[in-house]
Amino acid sequence: MATCKSCSDPLTLTLDPEESGDEGQTVPDDLLLPCSCHFHWQCLLDQASTVALSLTCPSCNTYLPSTPPGPSSTNSFLSNNVQSQILTTYTNEGGVQPDLDILPVLTEEAFLLSHPEARPARAMHTLASEGDFQGIMELLADVDADEDIDMSLVQLLGWTDPLNGGKSALHVAVESQQEEVFWLLLWLGSAIKTDFFPEQVLGVAETMGLPRRGTVPAEEDLRYIKDAEGRTAGDYCAQAGGQWARFAEGGLFN
Ligand SMILES: [Zn+2]
Ligand SMILES: [Zn+2]
Structure with missing residues (x-):
């Protein structure tokens, strides 16, 4: 089974017993990057400053962004504003979120860390x-x-x-x-x-x-x-x- 590339622990999160009511209940916490590396959500956010700057995976150094499918050639306004994305699959308590762009989250977190x-x-x-x-x-x-x-x-x-x-x-x-x-x-x-x-x-x-x-x-x-x-x-x-x-x-x- 895959583990977090940052801390090497299994890709689960133990809920705070005070909040969940159950003792030590674990839920999935699996962020899958385009390079196929897995991280805990927080473990990747902790490295937001580096990732937002280098745009590479902190574990395997793969360049992560993709650009969204290009707009039609007649739409020059949009084509000038094409933004990069880092599309991930995130699995947590609420289910699976495919194609989740985490670049905005990483940019915000990098800003807040500094x-x-x-x-x-x-x-x-x-x-x-x-x-x-x-x-x-x-x-x-x-x-x-x-x-x-x-x-x-x-x-x-x-x-x-x-x-x-x-x-x-x-x-x-x-x-x-x-x-x-x-x-x-x-x-x-x-x-x-x-x-x-x-x-x-x-x-x-x-x-x-x-x-x-x-x-x-x-x-x-x-x-x-x-x-x-x-x-x-x-x-x-x-x-x-x-x-x-x-x-x-x-x-x-x-
Ligand atoms: Zn971790
Ligand atoms: Zn990687």
């Missing part, structure tokens, strides 16, 4: 895209207490993601049309006058005891952060149309 301080900020962007208001509140409440978080609240709110077009959490909230998170971020990180906030938002802020800073200098105001293409969250609102465009037209971003 920028560990960005991990909570990336997590916050994910929560923003999902509209997880409560999750963001819990993460922000931990900023001062959690020694794994090296950023200040202001840095965390204003962080822009180099892996996602230089977007801030506010850009992400507009893009994903997460209105509650949108208002929460503006409440915490903008100099917008309190009267501009919808009554419902004011109610939530009051119930939760969410403080606002007395002054937010322009360089820390989330409304003025630009993505890699120079667009603010207000530009995203205008583009999103509907109520979002009305927020932008209503002077929220001036």
Whole structure:
């Protein structure tokens, strides 16, 4: 039976008895690379920095990427944007995932291994895209207490993601049309006058005891952060149309 090329153990994972309820239950954890080498998921991720850079198997040095089937010759836009993939077969608790491209995961992990301080900020962007208001509140409440978080609240709110077009959490909230998170971020990180906030938002802020800073200098105001293409969250609102465009037209971003 195949074993992990990194740690030589069988390709299974023993579940945490507290989470699974059973004692020492094992499940498959078998990542099969195009070169036919097997790894545990985490064992390969631990080597993400090397693999994302060399694009070769850490065990047999085979070059891993393949390019997806080419677009039709008439589509010049797509052909200029052909991206490499590393297609794997991953078998875990949930079953078999054939043709799983792990290059995006490796790229993200390589970035986070060299920028560990960005991990909570990336997590916050994910929560923003999902509209997880409560999750963001819990993460922000931990900023001062959690020694794994090296950023200040202001840095965390204003962080822009180099892996996602230089977007801030506010850009992400507009893009994903997460209105509650949108208002929460503006409440915490903008100099917008309190009267501009919808009554419902004011109610939530009051119930939760969410403080606002007395002054937010322009360089820390989330409304003025630009993505890699120079667009603010207000530009995203205008583009999103509907109520979002009305927020932008209503002077929220001036
Ligand atoms: Zn392993
Ligand atoms: Zn290999």
